[in-house]
Amino acid sequence: MSNPVLTAIADRRSIRAYKGEQLTQEQLDTILKAARESPSARNIQPWHFTVVQKPDILKEVNEEAHKNIGSPDIPPDIFYAAPTVVFVSCNAEDRWGRLDCGIAVQTIALTAHSLGLGSVILGLPDAAFTGPRKDHFNQLLKFPAGYSFAVAIAIGVPAGTKEAHPQEPDRITFI
DSSP: OOOHHHHHHHHOOBOOOBOSOOOOHHHHHHHHHHHHTSOOGGGOOOEEEEEEOOHHHHHHHHHHHHHHHOOTTSOSOTTTTOSEEEEEEEETTOTTHHHHHHHHHHHHHHHHHHTTOEEEEEOTTHHHHHSTTHHHHHHHTTOOTTEEEEEEEEEEOBSOOOOOOOOOGGGOOOO
16 A cells, blocks of 8 residues: 555655755745644644745854854755755743654655655754854844744755665664
């Protein structure tokens, strides 16, 4: 039996190379509608989605993250030249907010895949929001008052793909 949801989960990859073309408004609307339909604890919907398509802003966040991490082991461009990055912020006081944002970003990843787009879920931008310029970046990305960075996702037309990661069956315990 073929199941389109299970097929999408199995086929989706973390894409780290994108073509230069921007997403269409229809693609963005579809992705953001799906994100807002994600489940959340007590249906609080603690997220805020900031869509960034301006390279100068992504460059500034990238540079600050590099400065604050200070490690040569991270990629030169933490956004992999994606034309669109969605930053998800949440109410810092919400106990389940970051978890709910993670659920929403997985919904974004699967929706992007279903539209023929690629994506990669990103934690590295957090370094720009935990350093001395945190307030600047919160304002630059128009996070609501009291909200903080939770997770980001780069989205674009994939310039390539990769093999599926190996499965780790020993990470399951039945009791």
